[in-house]
Amino acid sequence: MRLVLIGLVAGFFSALFGVGGGVVIVPLLLLLCAWQARVATATSLAAIGVTAVSGVVGYALHGDVRVGYAALVGVPAAVSVVGATALQQRLRTRTIELLFAVFLAGVSVWLFVK
């Protein structure tokens, strides 16, 4: 039942913002279900696959999907995710996480004033 709720919240925001939904699914699995971080991120990836297909179909009906651009960023990402999942099994990620948070805050300001 909790999982259905998490899915409903994640799916809505995923499609609204064009993100995977992992940012919603992972913290909810950690907080509500007390899962291990690695299991939560892995399961979230699998769930995102289903969600993204549904979102793409929805946006494609409105003519908002550009296949060439999707390949431009999506294919390199599919390559580097292999190395990153391997790293995740052993790495300490705290410093990278803090840098990433600062970077996202900067992008947020840019988009807001753009």
Add this chain to the structure above:
Amino acid sequence: MSYVLAVVLGLVAGGFAGLFGVGGGILFVPTLVALGLDHHDATGTSLLAIIPTVLVGTWRQSRYGNVRWRAALVIGVAAAAAAQGGVAVAEALSDATLRRLFAGFLALVAVQIAWRARRAEP
């Protein structure tokens, strides 16, 4: 912005997807906007770009034995249904409004990641 930079950001996005499960989309959308797409196109296109990333990511994680398939299916199916609501709301908003909402969402994500990093402190 050059296409080379787009490819580099794609690589970085995949790296973060694998490390934190935060999804490449959070970087895909700003990258696509910087390439000149309007915010609605960037949103739809980002969702398509996510698919190859999560397919490969899930395959790798399942080999480490980290994926709980039944839970993923329950979350995924519920999310797929709710996604249509998200699309409908996004299409009803203006480009500028959607962009500002996304910017706010990004700020929240930044706070959440920083909080997670602090909590993991030894």
